[in-house]
Amino acid sequence: MSEQKIADYDLKPGFKGMATDTGSDQTMFKGVHWGKAMMWIFLLSDTFVFSCFLISYMKGRASTPIEWPYPSEVFALEVFGVSVPLLLIAIMTFVLITSSGTMALAVKYGYEKNRKMCGWLVLATAIGGLTFVGMQAFEWSKLIHEGVRPWENPFGAAQFGSFFFMITGFHGTHVSIGVIFLFIYAYKVFAGHYDTGKRGWFTSMKGDYVEIEILGLYWHFVDLVWVFIFAFFYLW
Amino acid sequence: MEEIKKKEEQTSTHKIGIYLWIWGLLFVLSFFSYMVDWYNFQGLLRWSLILFFMFLKAGLIMAFFMHLFWERYALVNVLLWPMTAIACFVALMVAEGKYTLFTRLFYFFVGGQ
Amino acid sequence: MSDEIDNKQSILAQSSETMNEYSGSKAADVDYVRPAEVPDQDLYHGHSFITKWVFCQDAKVIGVQYFLTAVFTGIVGLILSWLMRLQLGFPGLAGFMTAEHYYQFVTMHGMIMVVYFLTALFLGGFGNYLIPLMVGARDMVFPYVNMISYWMFFVAVAVLMASFFVPGGPTGSGWTLYPPQAILEGTPGSGMGILLMLISLSLFVIGFTMGGLNYLITVLQARTRGMTLMRLPLTVWGIFTATVLAMLAFPALLVSSIMMTLDKVLGTSFFMPTILKAGEVLEYGGGSPILFQHLFWFFGHPEVYIVALPAFGIVSDLISVHARKNIFGYRMMVWAIVGIGALSFFVWAHHMYVSGMNPWFGFFFATTTLIIAVPTAMKVYNWIITLWRGNIRINTVMLWCLGFIVTFVNGGITGIFLGNVSVDVPLSDTYFVVAHFHMVMGIAPLMVIMGAVYHWFPLVAGRILDEGLGKWHFWITFLGAYSIYFPMHYLGFIGVPRRYFEMYDSPYMTSAIGMNEFISLAAFIVGAAQFILIYNIIKTLKTGKPAGKNPWKANSLEWHTSTVPPEHGNFGDRLPVVHRWPYDFSVPGAKEDFIPQTTPPSEVAHTEVEKT
């Protein structure tokens, strides 16, 4: 993670360190595992994917002369006869942030080679993710029930439905993929693959707890995207 | 010798406290951004609050949960500079969106009469 | 540098004669290089035919697979261009050709050439083969993912080719796929054709992302000892930067493909405005076609540089090796590549001057576009100064390089015309544009590919391609390509529109007709000349002259592997250690006119090598 030692190399802090790291041989990101660097660059690319989605949404919404539905009302939920705005979304946000926290702790315990804690926390994260997907399915079915479709929308501009289903769908796909991997990794942690360095099923690479950190990066990214979707789609 | 070892252990994984703190902060910030909607702020105030909380949350997740705060600047810079391209794209599409709206209103409604 | 030397005294210098140079008793070790940070890579070695040659994880085999697949699609693109030229030069001669066919051929030709041929060839082909060898790695960092990347590309090509055979045929919307027409009835292939195109593009992007991550991390994190970024061959810099562009630009293509697929399949209206068709209002409404254009060109312009930057990098190396001179202004070249790459994200709407976008954008984008000309021109100057008073070998490789410079300058200058709004408006959608982009991103990179094939074939196959055939190939292609594209500028000036099936009774018909015939004849000849290369390759594989090790006397690591062609793992038991840049040619005082990157300083202490 941070501040490890590298033989015969002076790890300078700050911008000075950036200059020497960039100018040095072998690696530019000192001490960063290949897989982790790869995940970071992938997330950078994925950031551009989501940015393009959100930019399209912004452009679409900004240029429509037809009225845009008021998200606060569309996404309200009736509880005991009272309509609470954005209730479901608030709970979903809560669940996702919770799972992000458990993931962060799983990474920490992974580094401490605490197999039990790490495994349980990864499992908890997976369950949090599953809950999120389930609630999203509920939200979708509620909207569909109310007549919102990708191609039309009784509350105003048709693009509302299109962008909503597309963007939350794409995010939900990311969550689902993450959940699948979380379950697999939880199994691998409990089975001790990362302690013994057992080789992967497909890649035949040796297992290591760094994989938990890599998966953690992905999971936090999914949470990060949700922060933006929450702000731009539900609050705007 | 003992001391060095101890120090290494401390730096290689972070204290649990920091994660719990950030976790708590994220809940609080989410709650605040929810309140923006609850109290139905409108206009510039709504916008600036939404964006403020959004960037704060995103920053916390990236800095601490994704460990960017502890990473070396070489990595951090590589990840953050490309955002200028996004920023440019966003800015131009804001202008483009407004212009499209203008042409639509102009040709469909004003021009149509 | 010097204090680094002072600190380390572990190993003695290898050559005692050079030691006299250094006064003082302390045996400062000039050859010291830091130990390896990362343990040696753990490779999966295939043992069956399938794991060795089909689902192979060796980047070199994957590179050849990419190369062959890309060449296959390229030949399809070439045949389509023949058919188009047949129609344009001799209307009616190809009896089956309708206007619909023509649109479909233009579209498929454009998309194939840009994405499935050039991009795949440069990044997938040359990138896979050369990056690990040139940075001194045993393989790409994630060979398994790399293998999947190729097979995704393969499936993408298969889907693309399948679109020729579906009802309605392939899409005919132009390679830009602009909505609303791309998915509306009336455009050929607006059913399955466009759908398969969008699916194929999405698969391509996903597959490419897997490969691209590998290229980037291999360059950044898996270089050998002593290999700093500023000692990388420019080939690696070009491919690396192009990959960065691809990773950041392809998302826009992916997103626009997904959105258009939804418009087509689900009937959303992301890009579809209200449309009146035969007096009837369609279901669509409220979308923004111009949004698609922005997304497409946010991808499309970097895409141009994804093709150009590897060509820039490769040609720099070829020129340096075959002129026996170090590349002039190496650092400037690197910064120019990186600068062009960065700027290319801020110029996209110069393709949209006539689209009806916000009129202020023209000013912004013309400015940024013209700024890119500065680093680009710097590169051209540097190539020429590298040649200046070099010990030039006029062999096939060098001829292709010279051909590239001429063609690229030509295409670049017309690019400056088109970058200005007021000049572009009358010229856009004419043959002037067709001439421009074929010169700059069609023919010029193609010349580099040819040069690279002649240059690296001895490494891949162990035999040198026939020079005589190579020169025929070059001269026919070079003169022929000029015969095709030079007159097209004139056609553009008299207003011949692009993407037209026929001129009908237009006023410029008479002056364009002879020229079109001439261009078509040249196109047939140039296309046919490419088969000289294929013949040459087959002949050489059978009876060619063995190349031996390092036939061009080059410095970079790929020529200094344990075996030729390199085996899996590239470098035998020990990875090379790098002490210098790859451009130490004709160094005054050196025994030979080249000093490989692995030569330690102590061996060349009497020479005037550059400090790198």
Ligand code: HEM
């Ligand atoms: C022998 C070589 C080639 C010939 C004879 C040729 C010929 C043509 C012709 C006749 C057109 C259609 C022009 C029109 O009707 O508007 C065209 C379009 C195009 N070509 Fe080529 N071409 C060749 C090589 C290439 C290469 C190597 C590239 C790679 C960049 C390329 C990229 C394109 C593109 C992007 C279009 C535009 C397609 C569109 O308008 O949608 N061509 N080419």
Ligand SMILES: [Cu+2]
């Ligand atoms: Cu461009």
